[in-house]
Amino acid sequence: MRIVVTGGTSGIGYGTARFAAQRGWEVTIVGRNRTQGEKIAAELGADYLYADLSKMSDVRRLAEQLEGMINALALCAGGIYTDKEARLTNEGLETTFATNYLSKFALSEILLQQNKIVPDGCIVMVGGNGVHKNASTSWAEPQAGLSSAMKAALAVDLYASELAKRYPQLRVHTCYPGIVRTNLFQEASLLFRLLSRMFGQPIAKGSAYLGRLILEKHSGVHWKQDRPMRFSVPLPVGHEAEALWAYSRQYLTT
Numbered sequence: 001m002r003i004v005v006t007g008g009t010s011g012i013g014y015g016t017a018r019f020a021a022q023r024g025w026e027v028t029i030v031g032r033n034r035t036q037g038e039k040i041a042a043e044l045g046a047d048y049l050y051a052d053l054s055k056m057s058d059v060r061r062l063a064e065q066l067e068g069m070i071n072a073l074a075l076c077a078g079g080i081y082t083d084k085e086a087r088l089t090n091e092g093l094e095t096t097f098a099t100n101y102l103s104k105f106a107l108s109e110i111l112l113q114q115n116k117i118v119p120d121g122c123i124v125m126v127g128g129n130g131v132h133k134n135a136s137t138s139w140a141e142p143q144a145g146l147s148s149a150m151k152a153a154l155a156v157d158l159y160a161s162e163l164a165k166r167y168p169q170l171r172v173h174t175c176y177p178g179i180v181r182t183n184l185f186q187e188a189s190l191l192f193r194l195l196s197r198m199f200g201q202p203i204a205k206g207s208a209y210l211g212r213l214i215l216e217k218h219s220g221v222h223w224k225q226d227r228p229m230r231f232s233v234p235l236p237v238g239h240e241a242e243a244l245w246a247y248s249r250q251y252l253t254t
Contacts, residue, residue, distance in 0.1 A: 002026040003214070004070050006053060006103065007077030008046075009036040012126055012180060015207025016074045016214075017044060023215070030062060030077070053077045053103035054095045056251045063110040070117045072214045075104040075125040080149045086142035094142035100152035105159050105248045112167065113252075119169050124213050125160055127174030127222065128153025130229045137240045139247040157222060158241045159248070164221045173213045175223045180206035 003020045007013030008029025017040070021027045027046035031037050034050055041048035049065055051058040078100040081087050087095045093102065104125050111117050128150065135154040136143055143151050157174055164172040180201050209225050212218075222229035235241075 001071045002028070002069065003072040003074060004028045004030065004066060005074040005076060006030045006051075006107065007075075007126075008048075009033045009040055011076070011203060012177060012207050012210065013074070013076035014040060015203040016076055016210050017046060018204075019207055019211040020072075020074075020214070021046060025072075028066070053107075054089045054093070054099040055091055056093070056098070056102065056106055057091065057254070059103050059106045059251075060110065060254065063107055063114065063116075066111065066116060068116070070111065070121060072122040072124070073108065073111065073117060074210060074214065075107065075123070076210070077103055078126060078152075080146065082145050084144055086144045086148070088142065094144075094148055096148040097143070097152045097155070100149065101155040101159070102248060102251055104156060106251050108163065109249075109252055117170070120171075122171040122173075122214050123163065124173045124175060124210050125156050126210070127156045127160070127176050127229075129176050130157070130222065130224060130231045131233075132157070132231070132235070133233045137236065137243070139244050154235075155244055155248075157235055158244055160221050161235065162241060162245060171213075171217065172221055173218070173223055174221060174229070175210050175213055176225070176229065177201070177206035177209045178225055 003025050005013050005017040008017045009031030017027050017029045021044040027044055029046050030049050030051050032052040037048040051062040053059055081096055089095055089098055108123055132154045135150040160172050160174045180203055220228045
């Protein structure tokens with residue numbers, strides 16, 4: 001069994017890769033920290049591929065580099081920046097939205113088009129906490145800070161719902177693992193970082209929620225830890241979801 005884990009050089013991605021490796025899976029980790037990637041690959045007996053997943057050119061290159069069939073795709077790459085102005089990549093995309101959502105969409109879609117994911121495989125995406133009340137649906141308009149993270153989380157939930165409909169043979173899930181002691185909030189205020197360190201879960205526990213969805217068969221797309229997600233406000237359907245799909249598809253090709 002083979003799993004590809006994005007964001008596999010730290011945090012939830014590393015924990016998920018370690019979880020799979022301990023159970024005898026063939027693991028490929030993806031990340032932009034070469035030193036850490038090579039170190040973890042040696043530790044786990046895994047393969048490492050470099051990619052900066054805020055760049056769609058790197059996502060497309062990664063999809064071409066991935067050879068052979070994939071049983072599970074764990075999309076864990078993500079980040080949150082606290083800038084008051086939108087932080088753009090050299091491709092003109094807002095960094096958080098590109099990393100947290102567009103990379104998940106583009107990599108999944110390209111690999112599915114290339115028939116590199118087994119028909120009854122599994123795609124699990126790290127998602128948000130399900131609170132989308134104030135999230136923007138202006139997909140092409142850059143947001144800053146937490147606003148961008150909220151928009152990306154909504155986009156991930158909408159995409160996962162649509163993906164599950166289009167590929168009913170696949171097991172498609174989003175998972176919100178809760179607050180975990182990772183470097184995700186490294187740019188947040190000192191107080192927030194201290195609280196996350198004090199009350200956050202260990203990486204092994206947070207990543208085990210994703211591992212459970214990968215190894216076991218569960219119905220339902222959206223999960224909060226080990227329970228089905230309950231949205232306080234229903235996910236938007238219709239125009240917003242269709243507009244997201246139309247906007248996202250442009251990044252599948254150069």
